[in-house]
Amino acid sequence: MTQTSDALLDRMMALHPKVIDLTLDRMWRVLAALDHPERNLPPVIHIAGTNGKGSTQAMIRAGLEGAGCITHAYTSPHLARFHERIRLAGELIDEARLSDILDTCLAANGPDPITYFEITTAAALLAFSQTKADYTLLEVGLGGRLDATNVIDTPALCVITPIDMDHQQFLGDTIEAIAVEKAGIIKRGVPVVVAPQREAALEVIEDRAARLGAPIIAQGQHWHVYEERGRLVFQDETGLLDLPLPALRGPHQIQNAGTALAALRTLGTGDPDAAMADAHWPARMQRLREGPLVHAAPEAELWLDGGHNPHAARAIAATFDALPSRPTHLICGMLNTKDVAGYMQPLTQFAASLTAVSIPNQTATLSAEDTAAAARATGHRAQTAASVGQALDQIIVETPQARILICGSLYLAGEILKENG
Numbered sequence: 001m002t003q004t005s006d007a008l009l010d011r012m013m014a015l016h017p018k019v020i021d022l023t024l025d026r027m028w029r030v031l032a033a034l035d036h037p038e039r040n041l042p043p044v045i046h047i048a049g050t051n052g053k054g055s056t057q058a059m060i061r062a063g064l065e066g067a068g069c070i071t072h073a074y075t076s077p078h079l080a081r082f083h084e085r086i087r088l089a090g091e092l093i094d095e096a097r098l099s100d101i102l103d104t105c106l107a108a109n110g111p112d113p114i115t116y117f118e119i120t121t122a123a124a125l126l127a128f129s130q131t132k133a134d135y136t137l138l139e140v141g142l143g144g145r146l147d148a149t150n151v152i153d154t155p156a157l158c159v160i161t162p163i164d165m166d167h168q169q170f171l172g173d174t175i176e177a178i179a180v181e182k183a184g185i186i187k188r189g190v191p192v193v194v195a196p197q198r199e200a201a202l203e204v205i206e207d208r209a210a211r212l213g214a215p216i217i218a219q220g221q222h223w224h225v226y227e228e229r230g231r232l233v234f235q236d237e238t239g240l241l242d243l244p245l246p247a248l249r250g251p252h253q254i255q256n257a258g259t260a261l262a263a264l265r266t267l268g269t270g271d272p273d274a275a276m277a278d279a280h281w282p283a284r285m286q287r288l289r290e291g292p293l294v295h296a297a298p299e300a301e302l303w304l305d306g307g308h309n310p311h312a313a314r315a316i317a318a319t320f321d322a323l324p325s326r327p328t329h330l331i332c333g334m335l336n337t338k339d340v341a342g343y344m345q346p347l348t349q350f351a352a353s354l355t356a357v358s359i360p361n362q363t364a365t366l367s368a369e370d371t372a373a374a375a376r377a378t379g380h381r382a383q384t385a386a387s388v389g390q391a392l393d394q395i396i397v398e399t400p401q402a403r404i405l406i407c408g409s410l411y412l413a414g415e416i417l418k419e420n421g
Helices: 005-012 024-032 053-066 094-107 116-129 175-185 201-210 252-267 270-275 291-295 310-320 340-349 368-377 387-400 410-421
Strands: 044-049 072-076 085-090 135-139 157-162 192-194 214-216 225-230 231-236 239-245 286-288 302-303 327-330 352-355 383-386 403-407
Touching: 024 053, 024 094, 024 116, 044 175, 053 072, 053 094, 053 135, 053 270, 072 116, 085 116, 094 116, 094 302, 116 157, 135 383, 157 175, 157 252, 192 201, 192 252, 201 214, 214 340, 231 252, 231 302, 239 270, 252 270, 252 310, 286 368, 291 410, 302 410, 310 340, 310 368, 310 383, 327 387, 340 368, 352 368, 368 383, 387 410, 403 410
Parallel strands: 044 135, 044 157, 072 135, 157 192, 192 214, 302 403, 327 352, 327 403, 352 383
Antiparallel strands: 072 085, 225 231, 231 239, 286 302
């Protein structure tokens, strides 16, 4: 009898001593044992970048599905359940199918070392190869050049969202070095849509694209996007689109929307209105409107965001700056692998206080005490709490009608979504 997906995933966690070990050798081995599912996928749209990958993918998918296309989608990490990572023909993979493909991949791999992300990516590719669809949306996990998703010889399209400092211990400590890794998804002759970039990152992307003869469709050169009078305006060589603002909140989503629209125009399909109206991406400036946490603070305004680097923090600050004025407090938990000071600095401009928590069930969590100390060092009025619930109680005792943002990590966001049901 096939084990549950949770039991199989636990077995997969034990197959390699490291969580991250960037190389493609193990992927090629397990894919060969599975008879190369990566060669039998619907046309692939491969998406890399530091920020905005998930939101951009969500808008591309909404646009494709709005035009009647059937899509597969792969994202990571998940928030509440692993099933969120694999969307088959428009629907989250069900338990029976997930358990079956995980079991098949474990058998194909045998006792050989392989990371959790590698073997679960192989499982996603296997599922996609067995199910008919029009497109496969494939989001990079980490970097690009040596990421487990970078096994597609000729995708239909590559997309690179904004590149910033993150995961320096794996990707390098300069924008140029990180851009080399992200640009590693570019393939010979395959068009690449490029979101707004720092000049140094754009130069790296342009150099690789030129060497591989890959046409570039870059923001500022080949397409433009901006907000005007409460509408989104997109323009490229094909013409101008006047659209509603994206359903995903925040000024930064204008650029993500532009990237998605440029991708759809390059593919020659998709419904732009659906891309704006129908995209949904949890824990990215998500307003919480139901659930126990909301009921515990009925007069407050609760928000959730999983961003965890300086670029994400700047996007959060811009989003809150555009909202009606209201006392705003943060509940923050972070991993000890992140640029904590760089993340917290932009948040000082609008936050009245920061309550630090440890992230449940995460060995790499920064302690609440260390998080609070880092917050104070960047100018926040900071305190600690034993849990998000306790932090919420502390805030609403003083300010019942506060705007409260729970932030700092996708892992914390996942715990909140599970807790808030």
